[in-house]
Amino acid sequence: MNKLRVIVLTHGDAESLLLELLKIDSVEIAGVFIETEVNRRVYGLREKLRRSIRYEGYAATVMKGLRLLARRNGSPVNVSDQIRENQRALGKLAGSLGVPAHFLSNYHTEESIALMRAAEADLGIVCGTNILKESVFKVPRIGSINIHQGLAPYYRGGPPVFWELYNDEREVGVTVHFVESKVDTGEIIIQETLPLVYDYSYGLDYETFIAEYRARMMNHCVRLMVGAVSMIASGAAQTRPQDTSLGTRYRLPTKREKDELRRRLRRRQREIGALQDFAPR
Numbered sequence: 021m022n023k024l025r026v027i028v029l030t031h032g033d034a035e036s037l038l039l040e041l042l043k044i045d046s047v048e049i050a051g052v053f054i055e056t057e058v059n060r061r062v063y064g065l066r067e068k069l070r071r072s073i074r075y076e077g078y079a080a081t082v083m084k085g086l087r088l089l090a091r092r093n094g095s096p097v098n099v100s101d102q103i104r105e106n107q108r109a110l111g112k113l114a115g116s117l118g119v120p121a122h123f124l125s126n127y128h129t130e131e132s133i134a135l136m137r138a139a140e141a142d143l144g145i146v147c148g149t150n151i152l153k154e155s156v157f158k159v160p161r162i163g164s165i166n167i168h169q170g171l172a173p174y175y176r177g178g179p180p181v182f183w184e185l186y187n188d189e190r191e192v193g194v195t196v197h198f199v200e201s202k203v204d205t206g207e208i209i210i211q212e213t214l215p216l217v218y219d220y221s222y223g224l225d226y227e228t229f230i231a232e233y234r235a236r237m238m239n240h241c242v243r244l245m246v247g248a249v250s251m252i253a254s255g256a257a258q259t260r261p262q263d264t265s266l267g268t269r270y271r272l273p274t275k276r277e278k279d280e281l282r283r284r285l286r287r288r289q290r291e292i293g294a295l296q297d298f299a300p301r
Contacts, residue, residue, distance in 0.1 A: 023048040029127065029144055029152070031103065052122070053135075054124065127156045145165060146165065147245070167194070171194075172262055174266060174267035175267060177271055181216070182226075185226060185285070197211075218285060226282070
């Protein structure tokens with residue numbers, strides 16, 4: 021039986037996925053393609069200020085400016101160092117396992133697309149990238165699949181967990197789907213839900229709660245992606261189309277929406293406290 025040839029597209033931090041994919045006897049990894057240009061859009065100073073104020077607020081924007089000044093004066097600020105280290109670690113691991121690793125500045129250049137075509141892959145596996153154009157995700161014979169931390173079609177886009185907390189959901193979805201031009205709209209292969217209960221030991225520091233919750237989700241994401249690849253390799257995958265009229269395409273929350281989430285969490289905390297006061301003892 022011919023093996024399913026796959027390529028992995030990622031910005032890094034995909035070691036566990038790579039190791040699990042290698043355990044599938046019916047799958048052959050034709051290459052790992054690591055895009056090093058993580059922030060593709062380049063904004064001018066005025067647009068950067070406008071976006072910072074919109075999404076972070078005035079105070080955070082001022083602090084960001086002060087940190088930039090400190091950096092110019094010699095204080096080390098290594099915002100991208102961890103990303104680069106993750107990329108190097110993934111490339112090193114791939115090499116040690118005999119998997120070709122390619123570092124590309126941008127997936128959408130002619131050179132990058134030609135290199136991916138040369139892999140002659142059946143399937144692309146997308147694990148943490150920017151939005152891809154059809155010229156990239158359609159390179160493999162049957163297209164590419166993506167792992168999305170959200171219950172599609174109800175929660176498309178992101179950021180994951182934030183909007184579920186905002187809407188007082190009791191669970192978060194994990195969805196593996198085929199990639200299409202519109203974000204998170206392709207046919208669903210497999211999905212499941214995980215319980216979501218806010219931990220008030222974090223106070224109103226929901227950013228830390230979300231970061232740690234998403235870190236715990238990674239094992240589930242890898243397991244579902246590997247399961248989806250196995251089903252495709254064996255011919256057992258039964259996809260279903262999405263009805264996008266049922267859900268919402270979410271985007272980055274503004275400063276006002278972030279403040280509103282804190283207000284909602286504070287209100288829910290008071291409601292929980294009131295119920296505990298009236299509970300029988």
